[in-house]
Each structure stands twice: as structure tokens, then as C-alpha cells.
Amino acid sequence: MKFLFILQIITSSDKNMNISxxxxGGFAGMGAICFTxxxxxxxxxxxxxxxxxxxxxYAKPYKGIIHAFVTVIRHEGWQALEKGLVPALHFQFILNSIRLGIYKMCMNNKWIHNRNGDISFLRGMLWGAVGGVCGSFCASPFFMVKIQLQAQTKTCVAVGYQHKHNGMSNAFRNILKQSGFFGLWRGATGVLPIGSSTQIATFGKTKAILSDYNLVIQPTLNSFCAAFAAGTVVAVAITPPDVISTRLYNQGMDVDDKGVLYKGxxxxxxxxxxxxxxxxxxKGFWANYLRQAPHSTLMLLFFDLLITVRDKYQKRFKSD
Structure with missing residues (x-):
């Protein structure tokens, strides 16, 4: 009921539709990351x-996905599987509120459609990239902190540089103390728009194809199938830049505040x-795939479902 009350406030006028x-978009991203x-x-x-x-x-403390799960639980406990969740929630809200909000705004204004009124895959990629760049850049500090917290572990199974943070707030203080305000955006250029552009474009185009050819016309199932397809495509496209981003964000800094491994x-x-x-x-492709497919599916499904609830509730609110 509280959520519906919020929807009532933010949709009380058409002017606020884009705000909602x-x-x-942000809430959908937060819901998905709780599972993935x-x-x-x-x-x-x-x-x-x-x-x-x-x-x-080199030694391989993690010999695959299943072995990695067992190793993490054995040495750090079940709670270690939720490392970095707090900054991940912040990252997902900022990233997806911007990129999914931009996507929906473009759909409403027909900026993704061609002259015939059909959804254009290339235009979808363009606006997906725009939203992805804006969202990723704004959320970059939280992504950095998330990576560094997730990498922290015991010496016997440690990989990568080990930062000494005691939570999200402490991580921000440590980074600000060592590198200053702009140090929070170190490695932000590694977050390329590839994943966002392919995800958004595939989602929109697949939904249209499934509906136009009467393959999957039930709204929720249509969104689910389109979202799963988008997650599969994005896993293939995003893994290389994701590996690079992870390493840039996690690398240590020398006394001159320069990366010990990479210049950029x-x-x-x-x-x-x-x-x-x-x-x-x-590296980590299958873990990334198993994460991306359900994450994209849940996020885009939640997004479409929340939009539907919002629209239905707004009509009822206006009729009352």
C-alpha cells in the first residue's frame, strides 16, 4: 500500500510521468540485484x-563456479556471498533509474521508432548507450567500492589487490583520503555502453517481434522472454569490458596515486x-552469464510490471 501511495503522488499529473x-527503473535494478x-x-x-x-x-583457489561457491562459504561463511550488496544496491538504483528512465522516455516520445512506427534496433542501441554512459558514470563510485569489498577475503584464497575496508562508508573515506574526490571515478572509462546498448535494444526489439508475430502476446510472459534474450546477448557483449572494469577498480595505488598495474x-x-x-x-564468463541472464530478466520484468501497475493505478486515481 505504501508503494501504491508513492505512485499516487508521483503520477498525480502527466508532468510527473517521466519522474516515476x-x-x-531504479527500484527494478535494486530488486534484481538482491537475487544475483x-x-x-x-x-x-x-x-x-x-x-x-x-x-x-598461477594457483587457482577458485576452479570454477561451483568450487568458488564452496570455497567462499568454507573460508568466509554464507554471509560472504552478499559482500558488496549495499554499494551494489546504490549502484543499481542510480544506473537503472537513469538508463531505464531514458529508455522509457524515448519509447514514449517515439525516438526509438523508425518512420513506419516500428522499433529500430540501431536507435535502441544508440539510446541504450546514452543511458548506459550517463548512468554508469554517475554510479561509478559505488561500483568501485562494490568490487573492492567483494574482492576482500582471507589470504589463503585471495585474488587481486586486497583493500582494507570495513564497509561502504569506510571504503569511501579511505578512497577520498588517498586519492581525493576524483579518485572515486578512477576506472570509470572502463564502464563502456556496450552492455546497456545491447540489453535495451534487444529487449525492445524482441518484445516487438514476439508481439507482432503473435509468438508471445501475454504481457508478462512477453516481457520475461524478451528480458531473457537481452540477458543472454549482454553477457556475451559485456564480459571483456567487465573484466577490464573490475581490474581497474580493484588495482592498488602507489605513493604517487597511480595504478600499480594499469595506466588506464x-x-x-x-x-x-x-x-x-x-x-x-x-574470465568469469559463465558466472557473468548466470548472473546477467537472470539479472536482466528480473530487472526488465520488474520494470515492465511496475510500469503496468503504475499506469493502472494512475487511471484509477484519475477516475476517482
């Missing part, structure tokens, strides 16, 4: 394992590829 679209954060932890560990080391030359995004991509090859850029 942005808020609903454990896979985020596993993905982060796998992406940092064997960093800048040739295959077969291109340097990280070059070193990873030259030393670890293509497999290095796809």
Missing part, C-alpha cells in the same frame, strides 16, 4: 584470479590480452 519512470549478488561475488573473484599471469603459471582502460585491455590472451578477457 526513472524511479521505477552472490554471483557478482563469484564473478569478481574469477575475473581477478591469475591477473596478468600466463595460463598454468586501453593499457589494461592490452596487458590482459597480451599476457592472458582472449581467455583472459572472458
Amino acid at each position: 519512470d526513472f524511479l521505477i 549478488n552472490p554471483l557478482e561475488v563469484i564473478k569478481t573473484r574469477l575475473q581477478l584470479q591469475g591477473e596478468l599471469a600466463a595460463r598454468g603459471t 582502460w586501453l593499457d589494461c585491455a592490452y596487458k590482459t590480452f597480451s599476457i592472458e590472451g582472449i581467455p583472459g578477457l572472458y
